[in-house]
Amino acid sequence: MSRFAYVNGRYVRHAEAAIHIEDRGYQFADGVYEVCGLRGGRFMDEALHLERLERSLAELRIAMPVPVPALRHILREVVRLNRISNGLVYIQVTRGVAPRDHPFPATPVPPALVVTARRLNEARIAAAVEKGVAVVTMPDIRWARRDIKSVSLLPNILAKQAAREAGAYEAWLVDPQGFVTEGSSTNAWIVDGDGRLVTRPATCDILNGVTRRVLLEAAKAEGIEVVERAFTPEEAKSAREAFISASSAIIIPVVRIDGAPVGNAEPGLLTLRLREAYGRVGHLT
Incomplete structure (x- = not known):
């Protein structure tokens, strides 16, 4: 079965998912992530994970890429598309795409958002x-x-x-x-x-x-x-x-x-x- 990912506003096949080469996550590791467990099709401790995501972003002065209700919807759509019941959902947010320079972009750019999901190796x-x-x-x-x-x-x-x-x-x-x-x-x-x-x-x-x-x-x-x-x-x-x-x-x-x-x-x-x-x-x- 094909896997799917959410990348900056689009649901795409996992094999075709891509980010810009000047995304600051790729260039500088300028970003944060969260991993939320999924059991029986339900998210584990989702509110705590999203709370920590917001805190990590605030510490790095990166804006939330979408409002929390919209992010919750995206997470569930990625799970639905991948038909996963027990697994992990990854959220990654970076400062976005800008010409390579160490300081923050002089003109703010939209944060980049990627969401993926995969099954757990439950036997392991x-x-x-x-x-x-x-x-x-x-x-x-x-x-x-x-x-x-x-x-x-x-x-x-x-x-x-x-x-x-x-x-x-x-x-x-x-x-x-x-x-x-x-x-x-x-x-x-x-x-x-x-x-x-x-x-x-x-x-x-x-x-x-x-x-x-x-x-x-x-x-x-x-x-x-x-x-x-x-x-x-x-x-x-x-x-x-x-x-x-x-x-x-x-x-x-x-x-x-x-x-x-x-x-x-x-x-x-x-x-x-x-x-x-x-x-x-x-x-x-």
Whole structure:
């Protein structure tokens, strides 16, 4: 079946979708993106994703390309055209097309909007949840505004590739002080020796994941104590449990860090409990 995309006002076949060579997203990574999960044909936490999109754009002084109600309509039309029930919808907004020059265009140009959708590899996610995954740690070399969901992802790509080459599922990034910030495309969590859920606070050091926010809500509903603080790789290796979170998979247990087992090297009970709790708290529209 042909895939379809929305590109700057037009629904086009995915294979034929294109942007101008002087789009500032292509030239400078001058833009932001969002990824919203789709389950049973319904959007997961859509309002939170659109809220974060607006915030990221405001931080970079890029205007919303279309009003939010129009964007919601576009998302649903892309899903309908692609006949997707369980998958991911990508939204990318850049500053637009202008002659290549580092400062913002002297004359404002319309922001560029691209929306695509694809199915999830549900079998791969299910296997990862059932068995757990390995992560490796490496230095965090990203820019200082990780709270903005920027399309500039080269350090993340290098970290993810290094993880793959090490036989791991994900890379956990470590700041100069020796604390884990987050994964290359996920948030990082542990369960400490007292059974408390620990994750780094949402400052400019990490992206405040939408799934992260909902999991904090789910933990509160379940009566699970949460501590928002930084932790080291050494603490993570000696933790009861560890996991990663993202819109694509909600929660995936981490059973090895740098080759060392976490707990009994199996998905933890609190991790799986919290994954189930997400389904009761997550917002479907």
